[in-house]
Amino acid sequence: xxxxxxxxxxxxxxxxxxWLDSFADMASIWSQFSPTSSxxxxxxxxxxxxxxxxxxxxxxxxxxxxxxxxxxxxxSGMLDIKRMARDGLNRVHDQLENTSxxxxxxxxxxxxxxxxxxxxxxxGIEERVTNLDDRLETVDHRIARQxxxxxxxxxxxxxxxxxxAGTSRE
Amino acid sequence: xxxxxxxxxxxxxKTSPEKDTKTSDGVDWEAWxxxxxxxxxxxxxxxxxIPFLPDKMTHVRKGITPREIVYEEDRLKxxxxxxxxxxxxxxxxxxxxxxxNRPYIVxxxxxxxxxxxxxxxxxxxxxxxxxxxxxxxxxxTTDDYVNGYILNVVEHLRERTGSEKVNVMGYCMGGILAxxxxxxxxxxxxxxxxxxxxxxxxxxxxxxxxxxxxxYFDVDKFVDTMGNIPAEFLQAAFLLIKxxxxxxxxxxxxxxxxxxxxxxxxxxxxxxWLNDNTPVPGxxxxxxxxxxxxxxxxxxxxxxxxxxxVDLRKITCPLLNLMARKDHLxxxxxxxxxxxxxxSTDKEKIIWPAGHIGLGVSSRxxxxxxxxxxxxxxxxxx
Numbered sequence: 001x002x003x004x005x006x007x008x009x010x011x012x013x014x015x016x017x018x019w020l021d022s023f024a025d026m027a028s029i030w031s032q033f034s035p036t037s038s039x040x041x042x043x044x045x046x047x048x049x050x051x052x053x054x055x056x057x058x059x060x061x062x063x064x065x066x067x068x069x070x071x072x073x074x075x076s077g078m079l080d081i082k083r084m085a086r087d088g089l090n091r092v093h094d095q096l097e098n099t100s101x102x103x104x105x106x107x108x109x110x111x112x113x114x115x116x117x118x119x120x121x122x123x124g125i126e127e128r129v130t131n132l133d134d135r136l137e138t139v140d141h142r143i144a145r146q147x148x149x150x151x152x153x154x155x156x157x158x159x160x161x162x163x164x165a166g167t168s169r170e
Numbered sequence: 171x172x173x174x175x176x177x178x179x180x181x182x183x184k185t186s187p188e189k190d191t192k193t194s195d196g197v198d199w200e201a202w203x204x205x206x207x208x209x210x211x212x213x214x215x216x217x218x219x220i221p222f223l224p225d226k227m228t229h230v231r232k233g234i235t236p237r238e239i240v241y242e243e244d245r246l247k248x249x250x251x252x253x254x255x256x257x258x259x260x261x262x263x264x265x266x267x268x269x270x271n272r273p274y275i276v277x278x279x280x281x282x283x284x285x286x287x288x289x290x291x292x293x294x295x296x297x298x299x300x301x302x303x304x305x306x307x308x309x310x311t312t313d314d315y316v317n318g319y320i321l322n323v324v325e326h327l328r329e330r331t332g333s334e335k336v337n338v339m340g341y342c343m344g345g346i347l348a349x350x351x352x353x354x355x356x357x358x359x360x361x362x363x364x365x366x367x368x369x370x371x372x373x374x375x376x377x378x379x380x381x382x383x384x385x386y387f388d389v390d391k392f393v394d395t396m397g398n399i400p401a402e403f404l405q406a407a408f409l410l411i412k413x414x415x416x417x418x419x420x421x422x423x424x425x426x427x428x429x430x431x432x433x434x435x436x437x438x439x440x441x442x443w444l445n446d447n448t449p450v451p452g453x454x455x456x457x458x459x460x461x462x463x464x465x466x467x468x469x470x471x472x473x474x475x476x477x478x479x480v481d482l483r484k485i486t487c488p489l490l491n492l493m494a495r496k497d498h499l500x501x502x503x504x505x506x507x508x509x510x511x512x513x514s515t516d517k518e519k520i521i522w523p524a525g526h527i528g529l530g531v532s533s534r535x536x537x538x539x540x541x542x543x544x545x546x547x548x549x550x551x552x
Contacts, residue, residue: 036198038205047422055414062377062410068386076388079395086395104305105397112309123477 011066018064022057026050215429226434230442233274235285237297241326245301246319248326251277251289258292259551261360262327264336265297266320266351268343269454270404272446273299275530276341279439282531284540291544293551294331298323298344302448308397310451312350312458313476320351324358335360337547341530342366342500346462349508352485354478361550363490363543366497366526368504369482369511371466375501377411382463389464393456401447408447411498440527469511485512488550490543491519494529518546 029049033042061067086101093100241248265285267273276297277285288295298320303310324336337360340348345367352359374380381387393399409416427433467473473480491509493502502521509517522539524532529539 038201040205040209051414051419055412055419058413059377063380068380068383071381072386072388075392079391083395101305101397105308108306108309120477 014064015066018057018061022053025053025057029053212429216425219429219434223428223434223438227438227442230438231279232272232442232446233277233285234279234283235277235289240296240330241323243319243322245303245307246323247299247301248323249297249299251285251295251297253289253292255292257294259294259548260331261333261551262294262296262331262336263288263547264320264324264327264338265295266338266340266344266348267298267300268341269300269303269315269450270343270447272443272448273297275443275527278443278531279435281533281536282436282439283536284530287536287540287544288547291541291548293337293544293547296323296327300448303398303451305397307451309453311453311476312347313478315454316347316350316475317354317478320347321355321358324351324355328358333552337361337363337551339363340365340367342368342526343458346458346468349482349485350468350473350475350480352487353480353482354475354484356484356486359487360552361488361490361547362485363492363547364505364508365492366494366500366505366529367491367508368462368500370469370504370507371463372469373501373503375503376499378407378499379463379504381407382459384464387459387464389456389459392459393452397452398449399452399455401449404450405445405447408444408499440531469507482508482511483513486514488516489514489518490546491517492529492539492543493519493521494524494526495521496524496528497526499526516550 026049029046032049033046035042037045090100090102093103236252237249238252239247240250265273265276267276277283280286285295285297300315300319324338327336328334335358338348338352340346340363342365345364346369348362348364349367349369352362368376371379382389396403424434424437427437461467461473468480468482471479471481471483489509489512491505493505494500495502506519509519520539520542522529522535524535529535
């Protein structure tokens with residue numbers, strides 16, 4: 001218990017130090033005020049300096065675990081409220097037999113699953129067709145090679161058949 | 171001693187410049203009076219200019235280069251930009267924009283348009299406009315965008331132009347999509363050009379990376395409750411990254427320069443775009459927040475898109491990685507590692523002294539950076 005109180009105090013002290021330092025830095029900007037320049041330029045310079053310090057402090061603050069915890073808690077709270085409101089509305093819609101956002105999402109999800117399954121099947125079929133195409137191409141090549149070989153063989157046979165005939169005429 | 175000057179005194183002092191107007195404490199009270207007078211006149215001009223602001227807002231155009239729609243799918247539209255002459259290069263260039271904003275920032279206005287630079291350089295330029303997702307897109311995933319939409323667009327461009335490959339250019343989140351696409355479909359990409367694109371999310375330099383830390387941000391609860399991520403939420407997050415600059419400084423600057431037409435024109439064009447956020451499909455947000463920001467899977471080559479695993483080592487095409495030194499959204503440390511993760515031998519990175527948006531719209535970038543970029547792509551295109 002005392003540990004958590006000490007931790008909380010440390011966090012408050014860190015928060016306080018960050019912003020006190022920032023205010024001190026902003027105040028120190030005014031010490032650079034020079035009456036020798038025109039007031040509008042000086043005021044612009046002072047304003048620029050102050051905003052720069054403020055921006056740096058904010059940036060530093062938004063990186064602290066305190067801010068991040070705060071962000072987490074507020075976001076979580078907001079989501080819880082939204083979810084509760086939606087659940088309540090869903091029940092009302094259900095009782096009135098109306099379509100709720102949840103129903104629409106469920107239908108979309110179902111369509112999505114069907115679409116995904118069809119696409120997966122199509123991609124599978126596409127792959128198989130590509131494989132078949134490749135195989136067919138290989139078979140075509142083989143057939144073409146065999147045809148060429150048969151053609152050559154035929155020529156050889158024809159040549160051989162012609163040779164004895166020629167010899168006999170002689 | 172304070173020396174009070176009347177307006178007549180001040181006027182007479184102009185005729186005798188040698189007259190010493192400084193008091194013993196070194197303060198030039200005449201300069202003070204002049205300055206106050208000038209400031210008063212300037213304020214009057216500012217006040218009289220304010221009523222014209224709404225009218226000027228109505229004249230803001232969303233894109234300036236002539237274009238035609240060449241492909242449509244669901245909410246997606248692909249624009250082809252028409253130049254004065256026929257494209258010089260056969261390889262088409264496809265611009266992939268982010269899902270969080272409207273894409274006309276790349277064609278913002280005269281002298282500030284990336285598209286105009288590309289068209290002028292002779293590229294057949296196309297831009298993917300994702301449209302505004304509705305609840306019907308709630309369950310679309312990154313896989314649908316990369317291996318569905320982008321692949322379909324690229325196939326269409328190949329068919330349309332007769333080019334075997336396409337130059338792919340991506341900005342911010344669009345750069346991540348473009349990088350994923352190239353890693354999966356390297357055979358279709360000639361050159362990859364990315365702008366302000368986060369790849370390595372291990373760095374905690376950027377506030378977004380810190381805010382999405384799993385200790386502080388429950389992605390599943392957020393997406394399950396919200397569905398699509400509302401544009402207002404994203405807008406608020408972007409504003410909160412630099413609250414003083416975005417909410418205070420910017421508006422003071424506007425009031426100070428409201429009588430300067432050029433400033434107001436630039437301001438209105440930028441603000442129109444900045445406030446034109448679009449919702450992000452819930453599942454895409456879940457994947458980006460969980461697998462990229464929280465688990466950093468992309469640099470580990472373990473990011474899965476449908477049936478594909480994104481392996482950055484499979485990128486072998488020339489790569490141009492453009493980064494902005496003052497980028498508060500995607501710090502350079504988040505983009506730079508890509509050049510070491512790909513297998514490309516021809517790769518270059520340029521770190522430009524600008525912010526996340528300045529990289530694409532600043533006048534200096536358009537004078538010096540973009541001619542260099544178009545030259546780089548031209549040297550590697552047919």
